[in-house]
Amino acid sequence: LDAAAKAPLPKCAREAMDSYMADMWERVGERSFSVSEIEHARQTLARLVGVPSSTLAFIKNTSEGLNIVAQGLGLEAGDKVLISEFEHSAGVLPWRYLERIGVEVEVVRGSNGRIPPESFVERMDERTRAVGVSWVAYGTGYRFDIPAIAAACRERDIVLVVDAIQAVGVLATPLPDINADVVVAGGFKGLLSPTGTGFLYCREGFAPRIEPAYVARFSFASDDKWKRPLTLAADARRFEFGNPNYLGIWVMRHSVELILSIGLDQIERRVRDLTTYLYDEVAERGYRVVTPRPWQERAGIVSFDIPEPESVRKHLLERRIVVNVRDGNTLRVSPHFYNTREDIDALVESLVAIVPADDVS
DSSP: OBTTTOOOOOHHHHHHHHHHHHHHHHSTTTTTTOHHHHHHHHHHHHHHHTSOGGGEEEOSOHHHHHHHHHHHSOOOTTOEEEEETTOOGGGTHHHHGGGGGTOEEEEEOOBTTBOOHHHHHTTOOTTEEEEEEESBOTTTOBBOOHHHHHHHHHHTTOEEEEEOTTTBTTBOOOHHHHTOSEEEEESSSTTOOOTTOEEEEEOTTTGGGSOOSOOOGGGBSOSOTTOSSOOBOSSGGGGOOSSOOHHHHHHHHHHHHHHHHHOHHHHHHHHHHHHHHHHHHHHHTTOOBOSOSSGGGBSSOEEEEOSSHHHHHHHHHHTTOOOEEETTTEEEEBOOTTOOHHHHHHHHHHHHHHSOHHHHO
């Protein structure tokens, strides 16, 4: 019950690893170490998130993607970036690192576990150049109204950069529908993929506004290393340099194919059912849930306050129930489509046994 930290790899992932190694040993990597397989994976991922494959770049993790954007937008002293107080360190530090050159990073704060779009709009001014925000907050599980924030940004020519790692593979919304300029996500949560995999999406036509800090063979429009002048690729390929993570991307493709075979609509309905059931079960027993209940304000995470959460987490682990602790006294539970209501029942029964009702209040 901890997909928000690291989802277990499906059997097809192990089979993909075996097939990768077999190809490396038996055919000297004819398929597994080939650019054509990378493009196959790119097209498969593009189908899942509903975008043209040219808008996707493979990256190692969310942090790398956010750094590519933060360093590539050409921000200068006096420019301002808005971020939310709900951001993971991956969504804070790449922007705060720009403070050394005089970029101001302003934190937008919320109340009652929410940060409405108006809170961002109120802080936008002529110096605001970018907004960095999660689609789904890693701690509270709050789902931001990205389309509304995007509309405000587009009106003011402010770049919207979205950390989608807690949403991709859970929500069925195609990426163009949220209207962000850039979306980044690691693959090891909702996409059921190994660490070291992920993607950066740039809406069509936006990639040239980001100058990559590093380049190599695949970053350019031409494969001729002596061609003059050097011209960066106009699409997301400009953000890829050197050999990609061939093994990780090979495995990611197979995991994404599994997700496609099930259907994101089905997965979202399943996660909605499980998290709603969990929300009601823990709330009924007196736990203060910090995640909003309306589905449009959450996704795959339900977080609630509990005494001594780290001790509770360890006791649950002894019972073979995996959850996590975030933001002080908050127990974070994040089921995915492979979980069942019986899993939720086992969690709740264990919680009641570990923390008596009198202790909850």
